[in-house]
Amino acid sequence: MTLRHVSHVQSDGGGEGRDSGALSPSAVLPGLDEEQLRLLRRVGREWGRVSAPEAWHRALPVDSDLGRFPSPAEIQPVGWGRLVSVSPLGGRPPAPGEAAGELPPGRLGRFGYHVRRVVLGAALKSTAIAQERMRKLVALPVLSADALSSVAYGPEAMLAVLVLGGAAGLACSVPIAATIAFLMLAVGVSYRQTIRAYPHGGGSYIVASDNLGRVPGLIAAAGLMTDYILTVAVSIASGVAAITSAVPSLATDAVPIGVGVIALLLAGNLRGIRQAGALFAAPTYAFIIAVFALVTVGLVDAAGRGFHPTAAPHLNATESVGVLLVTRAFASGATAMTGIEAISNAVPAFEPVEWRNARTTLTWMIGLLIALFAGTIAMVRLDGVVPGTQETVLSQLAHHSFGSGPLYALTQAATAAVLLLAANTAYNDFPRVLFLLARDRHAPQLFLRLGDRLAFSNGIILLTIAATLVYVAFNGTTASLIPLYAVGVFLAFTLSQAGMVVHWWRLRDRHWRKSLFFNATGALLSAVVFLTAGLTKFTEGAWVAVLAVGLFLVVTMRIRHHYETVGKALRLHPHAIELPTPTLPARPGPDAAPSAATTPQSPTALPDARTEEEDEETPQEIRHLSVVPIAAMDLAGMRALAYAASLHQPVLALHVSPEEDEAERFRQYWTLWGDHLPLEVVVSPYRAIVAPLVHYIEALHAKRPDLTVTVIVPEIVTVRRRYRLLHSRIAPRLRHALRPLPKIVITTVPFHV
């Protein structure tokens, strides 16, 4: 049989055609290669030697076709949510609030359920994520929030460094800003090429791994993740600073306010906010309008003064204005560029033709960014503004232009709102990077998982924890966070654009030289900024980023190694299968008809020494022994015994008794019952149950390592959750104690009360 026609799904983790920035889940199920298929066929033949498939198929007591999930095409988004209801199996749509088995009885349980549902929203069991498209005028504000909001802290960071050089330092602000503007242009044009090359979305990780190799890809991922964590931290810090500039009395509570906002983001993202609606377009537009208005008014005022810059207040220069100072200021100011890659990440969200629309939007964004940035710097120069700790630079400019009236308040509010939106963008992208890493088995598989509300809960939680830690550790001040931020962002930029260079070099389709030139320029400049930021600000915090990247590399490589080891262990491998003779021993139980009891042979140990490994691939290789720990002759115990016996495998009942008298009594009960199954009583002092059980099973296993021992444990299940504390959790404790032993299977037979 050939499998050619489905070969395009057969991605074995290689690099072929992995243009998937999209959430394509099939790649996590790698296909089988030729050798495995051959072995599979062979194993199947062994199965067929002693059983007839038709018997198995006919024996099925129920029709297994119970309904299907609808196809993705049938899914339409509704309202604010980006999630749609999908009928569960059986065709019946879910009633509102109905979640099978999730509505606990009892008032307290219901109260807790309602609290969870209010905070998190209804649990979505049968839903899917609708693919959404955005018009350019909506995509622009949503996706450029990160980049444009950087204007709130980028110039300030630059000025904070220059101010150390006194008036002479401040005089350099315009040339440095011009350089940064040029950098924005170069990188923007560079990313236009990326959009063309990766129409399904090309983040730094994908581009770098595809083109530069695994380790550069991981380094890019590390840079990205640092980028996102710090986007959250810096945006929140900056937003809180905007608020405390307007309301100085809140300044002492800055850190708790920031943590509260992060918590809000957490809850909202766990709910699965859909970030594509018009609601999210408003803050960015408001911010753009506000800053433009600010700049316009300021220019008009300055025109009235004949464009003479207002003298800045007298400053003491604490450092000399040299190359070091200038480059540090440059690196800090370059953080105004963070967020440029948002559009190239989200190309599939545009309306067709996706890449053209994305390029256009990117161009608009770059234009706006340069305009806002240049305008801000110009106003700073003209108004003689100096960065301070009480008030942000933007706030001071707003004061100059608008006074202290409602316009000023609106500006601050718009700044805070756009920064919140920028942080939210990080909440979208960070889990995606983790998803991609997990798909390539560099991160734990749990990051592939969609949570209750079909959001990447694990990634969201991890981002929240990391951002909160960073925010609190640096005490919520933007200035301390900027060095880390610059390093992470420009690392990702450099590797992404370098990867594009390699891409064009390999591909050489039309216009490749032009594209290569642009990408190369961007890569070079980004590398300069990266090195600058890393070296000059090393002691100020950049060392943390370097350390984090190194640690990240080690961890991901180890994770990948582990998964590869597991994958190897899971491969079917050829081994000699010794089969017992065709006349198999008759099993005990109902098949031994009441008349003649056939003498069963005791199974002999396999000749080969492979008794410890768990590589049985056919049913006839497995030799069973069921052990039923039974405490009392009650209904739960009877049920477990009946279950064990109904499997027609050898059964041993095991009773752990605290003292001899009780053991004797139990034996009498057993005899009264009819002594149907072999019973073993272990007398163990002082009511320790798990330890003697584990010892016994270990001893059994040591005696007969070829047997697969199934421990069948009755478990009492209470309706109300709080009563669970009242019953001993023997099954989990047994499981935990027996975990290291191979070939011990634990079955839990529930008894509902």
Next chain:
Amino acid sequence: MTLRHVSHVQSDGGGEGRDSGALSPSAVLPGLDEEQLRLLRRVGREWGRVSAPEAWHRALPVDSDLGRFPSPAEIQPVGWGRLVSVSPLGGRPPAPGEAAGELPPGRLGRFGYHVRRVVLGAALKSTAIAQERMRKLVALPVLSADALSSVAYGPEAMLAVLVLGGAAGLACSVPIAATIAFLMLAVGVSYRQTIRAYPHGGGSYIVASDNLGRVPGLIAAAGLMTDYILTVAVSIASGVAAITSAVPSLATDAVPIGVGVIALLLAGNLRGIRQAGALFAAPTYAFIIAVFALVTVGLVDAAGRGFHPTAAPHLNATESVGVLLVTRAFASGATAMTGIEAISNAVPAFEPVEWRNARTTLTWMIGLLIALFAGTIAMVRLDGVVPGTQETVLSQLAHHSFGSGPLYALTQAATAAVLLLAANTAYNDFPRVLFLLARDRHAPQLFLRLGDRLAFSNGIILLTIAATLVYVAFNGTTASLIPLYAVGVFLAFTLSQAGMVVHWWRLRDRHWRKSLFFNATGALLSAVVFLTAGLTKFTEGAWVAVLAVGLFLVVTMRIRHHYETVGKALRLHPHAIELPTPTLPARPGPDAAPSAATTPQSPTALPDARTEEEDEETPQEIRHLSVVPIAAMDLAGMRALAYAASLHQPVLALHVSPEEDEAERFRQYWTLWGDHLPLEVVVSPYRAIVAPLVHYIEALHAKRPDLTVTVIVPEIVTVRRRYRLLHSRIAPRLRHALRPLPKIVITTVPFHV
């Protein structure tokens, strides 16, 4: 068959002959009554109709007798520990540090293991608690630590109230003290009677439940537990106060020091300190000697002054000296009596004849208590000492008698040590009360359990948490804790002695009238103190105790109700068993010999409507269906399928696929393998695995509620613990999601990597 000769073990939770203050574990395994025995016999006959026990016994592939634990008689204590090594099954004694399966590989795992072992000691898998006996001269200090140490805070509490009445108030101290001394005598004599009546140990809970009924018993238990929690809190607070009196610079850190000491007690008790050695006798003797010396020196000094009391410093009376003040002072001072019941609790620990030795020791203790208490009050009067916040009363007395030299330091050290010992006594007794409550099913069964080091870990932890909360909430000051303390202690006293009155009334053996009189007196006086303390100090904190007792009652009654419900549900009950015709369908699999494939009949649903209940008691009532969720055709999946098939029950394989293409590919693999088992593929978008699985199984269950569905899940087990995060925990999540459904059994088949 009669079971008379083991009837003495057959305690069905009634009150017959429950003289067990001893840790008798058999009582938790209640026997079966006549009706249950009859049903058991009947169920057994049903089993016998279709299977022959000999076949089951012969089919056992291994000899089940693998060794025994040694009998309790063979156990001898060694060294400081009260725990002894016992050879595990198989006769081989455990090697040092060897704990099966507990030594994880890898350096980090080993480090953690060693840290735990250093803090907690070696895990004891095969040990038992040795029963110890104490000589009177050792028992006296160990068991009277609680009572005698109360002298450190009792007088101070009384004086703290009296001082509000100024000098007139202080003048009442001697009459009030005389009353308290008389109370001590009365209660002491009363407890001598209790010892005679309960030679196996009679705590308030046992005495009250036995004689007064269940609810009074529970109230007594609540009082006891409050008593113990506050013993820890007050003793620690008082001990820390003794230390800060000597070293005033530590006064600001009083609360953390106290919490640290409680943590020390926690660790020590979890390790299983044996509190019977000479080491523990020393602190009490040192304290006794110190206080006697203090009093003697003081008396000598006073004799030199002609016994004229030194004038106390001028005091402003803030309250009038009336009945209220006096009774409040009396109630506070009565806390000097706490701990008297310690000896009657621990009668079995004495050497034979236990009760006589216990009575003698109790007499000595009462004598010492009265002497120390009276001496302290006399010195307070003679030296004109006034309670203050900087220094305890005892410390001031020590200063007066000893100056500030080493004798003073020794006194403070002895005080602190004896208070520590008193707190430790609470750590012994609190878990015992919980054990007794759990034995009577008023508390969760987990309090019956002995932990790693054969200590009642759960009770110890609960006590620590409660005591720490109380200590921190009241800011570590003794004065605030005293009202709560008094209420709890005297509630237990009252109910205990009232129970004794009823006991004598019913029993009427020799000297019953005398004993009844003494007990009645003690009960009356204790009741007076209880009401006094409760009413006069209601607003000062006694309301907490009242609330706690009420809450305790409610909780324990609910717990008992739940256990009774469970017990009822677990009883075997008669029901009509419809059996299929004797010619049972042939099972699919190897028994269907390669030649003829018999057509199996599909099992019909039982005529009666009881398809939802889990009360199958015979194997033939159980109809199986195994469902194997399989993700990929690898070794783990093959093993799970082989395991399922080897059980000879109908099997359905279930594959959850993220998209149609992958589903098609998987079906092809299945066909390549030979399509031996029925396969159902569920296409579920975005890699949600658990939700579709649960839905499918729910739908199956709804369609055929008579089937017992066994879900056989392959689980990857890694050697190193940290890698466990890397693998999805489907089995626990499935278990949690399927928990509310009856008749769903989950089996986990491990695959070790």
